[in-house]
Amino acid sequence: MVQLLVLIGVEKISVFDIVKKLSKMPEAREVFPTFGRFDAIAFMDVEKREDIGPLVKRISALDGVLKTETLVEL
Numbered sequence: 678m679v680q681l682l683v684l685i686g687v688e689k690i691s692v693f694d695i696v697k698k699l700s701k702m703p704e705a706r707e708v709f710p711t712f713g714r715f716d717a718i719a720f721m722d723v724e725k726r727e728d729i730g731p732l733v734k735r736i737s738a739l740d741g742v743l744k745t746e747t748l749v750e751l
Contacts, residue, residue: 679723680706680750683736684715684747691741693714704732724738 687695692710699708699719706720719736723729726749733747 679726679729681719681721681723681729681732682748683719683721683733684746684748685717685736685742686714686744687716687718688741688743689716695739695741699736702732704728704734 685695685699696717696724698707699705699717702721704721706722708717708719710717716749721732723732729747729749732744736742737745
């Protein structure tokens with residue numbers, strides 16, 4: 678199991694919609710809105726490192742997501 682922390686910048690009008698969509702993803706452990714440089718944070722779990730890219734692409738493809746930054750457990 679690999680743990681990720683995905684920092685997400687979204688359009689202001691869609692923060693709670695994005696949090697709701699992310700929460701429904703099977704990889705999501707915890708998702709919440711924040712104040713600061715990023716608008717939402719998602720703690721995610723994937724089986725192997727090869728699963729990280731496809732997951733981040735799915736997150737980035739959500740309507741309203743402007744940018745992401747992913748931190749990966751070593």
